[in-house]
Amino acid sequence: MVAAWIVVAVLVLLAALQLALACGLPWGAFAWGGQHETLPTPLRIASACTIPVYAVMAVVVLDRAGEIDVLPEAAADVGAWVVFGFAALSVAVNAMSRSTKERVTMTPLSVVLAVASLLVATA
Numbered sequence: 001m002v003a004a005w006i007v008v009a010v011l012v013l014l015a016a017l018q019l020a021l022a023c024g025l026p027w028g029a030f031a032w033g034g035q036h037e038t039l040p041t042p043l044r045i046a047s048a049c050t051i052p053v054y055a056v057m058a059v060v061v062l063d064r065a066g067e068i069d070v071l072p073e074a075a076a077d078v079g080a081w082v083v084f085g086f087a088a089l090s091v092a093v094n095a096m097s098r099s100t101k102e103r104v105t106m107t108p109l110s111v112v113l114a115v116a117s118l119l120v121a122t123a
Helices: 002-022 041-064 073-095 100-122
Strands: none
Touching (some): 002 100
16 A cells, blocks of 8 residues: 555654754754754653654554554554554644744645555555
8 A cells, every 4th residue: 555655654754854863963943843953862862762653653554554464453453543643643733833944844744644644544
């Protein structure tokens, strides 16, 4: 299912950004409200913690779409809706960011993630 692979692609991009932020690259304007050029230690840790979360989300979506089979069907079904809920919430949060860079880049990316994850959840 193409929508599942779109979700995975977006999650890989987000994970790469979070890894860069966790490593101290000065891209903080694109995440966590955009208040820091280089993230302070607590936000670097938070960025690192999002990476396995994104990986789990990718597994859930791929399982729900039938691309892999590692989860019980009910877990994949419910999990796909959780992924959509996260994505829908991220649209709102990114759209409200005080950082122009975060609003302009992450809001559209979140919309793509939300639409694609909705397609997976409803398939």
